[in-house]
Amino acid sequence: MNETAGEILELVRTGRAATRSDLRRVTGMSRTAVVTRVDALLRAGLLVPGREEASAGGRPPGTLVFHAAAGAVLAVAVGRSRTQLAVLDLAGTELACSEAEHEVGAGPDAVMPRVVAGLRDLLAEVGAGDPPGARAVYGVGLSLPGSIDPVRGVSVDSPVVAGWDGVDLAPRLAEVTSAPLWVGNDADVLALSELLGHARDHTDLLVLKASTGLGLGIVAGGEVQRGHLGGAGEIGHTLVEPVDGLPCRCGARGCLETVAGGWALVAERAARGRGVDHVRELVALAVAGEAEARGMLRDSGRRLGEVLAVAVNLLNPSAVVVGGDMAGAYDTYVAGLRESVYARATALATRDLRFLPATHGDRAGVVGCGAMALDGALAPAAVDRRLEDAR
Secondary structure, eight states, rough: OOOOOHHHHHHHHTTTTOBHHHHHHHHOOOOOHHHHHHHHHHHHTTTEEEEOOOOOSSSEEEEEEEOOGGEEEEEEEEEEEEEEEEEEETTTOOHHHHHHHOTTTTHHHHHHHHHHHHHHHHHHHTTTTTTTOSBBBEEEEEESEEEEETTTTTEEEEEEEETTTTTTOOOGGGGTOOOOOOEEEEHHHHHHHHHHTGGOOOOEEEEEESSEEEEEEEETTTEEETTTTSSSOOGOOBOOOOSSOOBBSSSSSSSSSHHSSSHHHHHHHHTTTTSSHHHHHHHHHHHHHOHHHHHHHHHHHHHHHHHHHHHHHHOOOSSEESGGGGGGGGHHHHHHHHHHHHHHHHHHHSSSSEEEETTTTGHHHHHHHHHHHHHHHHHHHHHHHHHHHHO
C-alpha cells in the first residue's frame, strides 16, 4: 500500500492510528514514506505532536493528534423564511453563529448579500478567513429546500424558493472566501446531522423535517441516500386524496403540504381569523397549551403519518427522527404521526420502530451543513490538493 498524506490524516482523524508506528503497521508503508507524509501534515498544521506513550525499550513513541483548530468551515442553512449561519472548527465544534429572517421564498439576490455580511462578521469574531487569519477556511456547506444537482452543486427544482434553480452560488461567496462550496438539500443535511447523533445507534433512519415545508432524509446502512437525481425524500409534494385539489406553492394541486405543511397551517389559521405570521408562532401557542394550535399540529402529524407509513413499510427503518419547526411541539406533533403510522404500516415494520427528536434540535441545519463541508474539505483527495497548492 502507498497511502497519500490525505489518507494518513484520515487514519489519524478517525482514530485508526495514533503514532507513526501505528501508521506503518496499518499501511504497510516504509518508515521513510510515513515520516515524509506526516511531516507534510505537521507543516500544514493539520497534525500536531501529542503526548509520548510508555516505551517498551528505547525512545518512547510520540502520538499524533488531529489539529481541529488549524482551520474552519462555514455553514449556511437557507430556509424558506430564515437563514442560519455558523463557523465550525475542523472537528465540527461550533465557534460562532447567527441567524436572520427573510421574506418567505426569497431568492438569492435578496438572501446572499445578507449571508455574505453575516459570514464576514462571524469570521471576524473567530479570527478566520481569506485574508489569512488564525484559521483558514477549508470549505462551505450550504443547504437549500428542494432538489439539488449533486454534480453541479446547484438547485434544480425548488419551486417554493423562487430564483435559486441553476444559480452558481460560489461566486456570490467570493467576497468571503475562495474555499470550495458544497450544496445540499435541507432534509438531506438534517439527515447528515444525525450521522453525528442517532445514526450512531440506528443505521437505518428516516429523518423528517416538518417546518414551513415537509421533507424527508433517508439514512440506510449508515449513509445518507439522495436518489438518482438528488430528489429522494420529497414527501411534501406527494399527491394525496382527498384534499379537494388544493393549490400548492409548487404549482401542482393536491400535495401533502397543502394540508400538512407549516405554510398551509398558517394560511388556515388566517382564514379562521386568528392569524400568525409563521408556523413557529403556532408551535409556541401549542406549547403554551392553546387547544386549537395543538389540534392543528396533531392533525398535521396525522396527515403526514399517512404518507410516512408507506416509507416505513418500504424502507423498514429502526427509527423516525423528527426535526424542523413543528418538532418544537414534539409530543403533540408526534402523537399524530404515531397514530397514522401505527395504523397504516405493517406490524413487522412498526414492531421495533422508535420516534426520536432531532439530536441537534434547532441547530441541526448548521450542524449538517458543517458536516457536509468537513466531509468534502477533509476527504483525502482534497487534503492532498491543499498540500500541493501550499508548496
